[in-house]
Each structure stands twice: as C-alpha cells, then as structure tokens.
C-alpha cells in the first residue's frame with residue numbers, strides 16, 4: 001500500500017459510566033491501514049463498548065471518531081469505510097453461505113480458500129452451521145469485504161486451533177488492504193499478529209511497548 005493511499009482511523013472523547021462505575025474515560029485509539037491493532041483488557045473493562053462506539057452502533061455524545069482527521073459519526077454510514085464483527089451472531093440464519101458472501105460483495109470461493117471443509121458448505125444455511133464454523137465464516141467475509149477498516153470482537157471465539165492459525169495468517173495478509181482492530185482473549189495468537197497493542201483498564205486506554213508481555217503482567221492481565 002502506498003503512503004498516498006494509507007488511511008488513519010482515530011477515536012477519542014469517549015465517556016461512559018453506568019451509575020458510579022466509569023467504563024470509558026481516557027481513550028485515544030489510532031488504527032492505520034497496513035496495521036493490525038490489538039485491544040486487550042480484563043472481562044468487563046469496556047472493549048466491546050469501545051468497538052461499538054467506534055463503529056457508531058452505540059452513540060455516546062462526546063465521542064469523536066475521525067478518518068484522516070475528518071469526523072465520521074456514525075462511521076458505519078460512510079460507504080466502504082469499515083465493517084464490524086460483534087460478539088453476537090451477525091449473519092441472518094436463513095441465508096446460505098454463498099448468499100451471505102454476496103451480501104458483503106465478497107467472492108465466496110476466494111474468501112473460504114484455505115478452508116476446504118468450508119468451501120464444501122457454500123449452499124448450506126448459516127443457521128445449519130456449527131457455532132465455530134459460523135464464527136469463522138463471518139470473520140472471513142468481513143476480512144475479505146472491501147472496506148478500509150475491519151473491527152473484530154473475539155474473532156477466534158469457538159474456532160478450532162488449526163483454523164485459528166490459518167486465520168491469523170489471513171489477518172496478516174489482509175493488512176495489505178486494510179487496517180484491523182481486534183480484541184480477543186487468545187493473547188498468544190493475538191500478540192504476534194499486532195503492530196500495536198492497547199490495554200484498556202479503569203477506563204483508560206494505554207498503548208503498550210513493542211514487547212507488551214511485561215506490561216500485561218504488571219497490569220494484571222496476565223499472571224505474573
């Protein structure tokens with residue numbers, strides 16, 4: 001990707017509290033095309049909320065989300081800008097895998113290449129697939145869709161190890177086309193993938209050093 005075609009997604013000003021409990025308070029997040037950015041944090045710290053807010057599905061009054069410095073709220077309304085995999089199922093159960101691929105403007109054979117067991121299931125309905133297979137199909141379609149950015153909330157959840165490895169390779173390859181923001185507790189798979197790692201803790205987003213493991217231990221995300 002040339003420097004001229006690179007894009008920067010930024011978010012800040014995001015404030016959220018439930019009663020006395022502050023979930024997000026001091027957040028600056030930056031993802032550039034050509035990067036995989038990892039977002040880690042303990043259960044319930046606000047990672048999903050942050051992704052929903054960047055995507056624009058959750059409206060928080062002071063949130064600023066910008067692409068190349070221009071405000072884009074809600075971001076999902078900008079054609080071709082970004083897509084987002086939530087933790088909950090995304091695809092309508094009645095669609096076949098091939099129809100779901102068409103919905104995202106994706107060549108299904110190409111997207112499922114490298115997963116022979118999936119390629120054989122193009123005519124099956126999403127509702128007939130196993131949970132892990134559904135998750136994998138969703139991730140592959142979003143990854144191959146023609147957007148500048150993709151946001152993934154637990155893309156590896158339920159996916160069997162051999163496919164997680166292939167998927168991790170595909171994330172790396174997809175960097176040539178887009179910027180990726182992902183959160184997943186499978187840190188052993190996530191960390192080697194990432195160009196930048198953020199830790200969300202006590203409402204604050206901290207960018208970690210290039211070897212993030214000591215900081216992750218210090219902050220209690222990993223056992224010391």
Ligand SMILES: Nc1ncnc2c1ncn2[C@@H]1O[C@H](COP(=O)(O)OP(=O)(O)OP(=O)(O)O)[C@@H](O)[C@H]1O
Pocket residue numbers: 018023041042043044045046047048049050
């Ligand atoms: N309607 C609500 N009322 C009160 N608290 C809420 C509400 N919705 C979400 N929360 C709290 O907001 C926090 C952030 O939730 P979120 O799902 O963003 O966390 P997360 O970091 O993605 O967690 P996990 O790693 O478990 O997926 C959680 O502690 C949750 O309990």
